[in-house]
Amino acid sequence: MKNRLKVLRAERDWSQEDLARQLEVSRQSVNAIETGRYDPSLPLAFRIAELFGMPIESIFLRD
Amino acid sequence: MKNRLKVLRAERDWSQEDLARQLEVSRQSVNAIETGRYDPSLPLAFRIAELFGMPIESIFLRD
């Protein structure tokens, strides 16, 4: 899975730490997801989608 | 997270085994997800949504 997290975050001028805090996960988790080391759990994907106000499918893409 | 898998499967008259085969997971995984023992991984959620032809958000719901 690929994702648009880094771009969405840049559009809002948020640091990885800012995003992590809002999602209530560690900064390392945000970094790992952005750099493609692993995919988020489904509940975390829902929180991400809700935070950015868009469907999961427009943030995460099958590869 | 709750989900509508059991209903969607019933609408199509598929057994858990039928669904598992199409998703390329074990029957026990389908059962565990349906009975709420755990949530699917994000990649599996994508396969489920694709199979049923609807967005992830209309199959899985935050509780």
Add this chain to the structure above:
DNA sequence: TTCGAATGTCTAGTACCCTTTACATCAGAT
């Protein structure tokens, strides 16, 4: 030049996703 914020990575540990194998129950058909 020095400092701090931001990012990337590593390790060790915990918890969860998913597997195979196995067993139990139930309903419907023979």
Add this chain to the structure above:
DNA sequence: ATCTGATGTAAAGGGTACTAGACATTCGAA
């Protein structure tokens, strides 16, 4: 009464998601 398909659950094991803590690099600002 027996058989079979469908479902639920359990144990053990491998791989992944997430944690805290630590360290290195880069870059813009003081």
